[in-house]
Amino acid sequence: MPEGVSLGFDTSAAHCAAALLSGDDILTQRIEPMAKGQAERLFPIIEELLVESGITWSDLSVIGVGTGPGNFTGIRIAVAAARGLSLSLGIPAIGISVPEAMALDLPRPCRIVIPARANHLIWQNFRDDAEVTAPQQSDTLPPGPAPSDPVVPLPVAIARLALARRDRPHPRPAPIYLRPADAAPARDRGPVMLP
Known part of the structure; x- marks a missing residue:
């Protein structure tokens, strides 16, 4: 495992999760x-973890963030926080899909649900x-491996994967959405802009 201090966090579901490794x-x-x-709650949790572990912001080597799929707003919260921290601290932020993090250390084949x-x-x-399939969304599960329970807590898995990938080229974290947003553009015409 590479050395360094990794912060992993996720808000893609009905939770706020963070870990320091x-x-x-x-x-x-x-x-x-x-x-x-x-x-x-995200930043207060992160600051509490930093204080508990005696780590400062400047000690961090990499940020891992859960990019979904999951709750639209929750994913945007975490991705925006990771991008902002990466920019301000000058360290990489690496997006990790939630199913991939949940599958960490599970024997293959496995299915995350x-x-x-x-x-x-x-x-x-x-x-x-x-060989990995893409995340899917459906009403029922098609034939395949039985669903597996994660063995590594989600924020810990995100932090571990981010630290392992820190030295590889990576794009900025981006949300993984499986369906279009529920929100629709406003029907009212915007104000007329004068020249």
């Missing part, structure tokens, strides 16, 4: 269930390191 060692972690309020809104399921199959 030094190499492979878990310094501290927290997962707080919450249906809303992740935007207000995440409950979604309106009785839908988000699922992804992992066959081996080279």
Whole structure:
């Protein structure tokens, strides 16, 4: 495992989750269930973890962020926070899909299943390191591997994967959406702009 201090966090579901790792060692972690309020709670949780572990912002080597799929607003909160921290601290922010993080250290083949809104399921199959399906959303699961329970807590898995990928080229974290947003553009015409 590469050395360095990794911060991993996720707000893609009804939780606010964060973890700090030094190499492979878990310094501290927290997962707080919450249906809303992740935007207000994320930074206080991170600051609490930093204080608990005696780590400062400048000690961080990499940021890992859960990019979904999941709750639209929650994903945007975490991705925006990771991008801002990356820019201000001058360290990489690496997006990690939630199913990939949940599959960390599971024997292959495996299937990760995440409950979604309106009785839908988000699922992804992992066959081996080279062959992975894309995340899908449906009402029922198609034939395939039985659903597996994660063995590594989500924010810890995100932090571990980010630290392992820190030295590789990577794009900025971006949300993973499986369906279009529920919001629609306003029907009212905007104000007329005068020259």
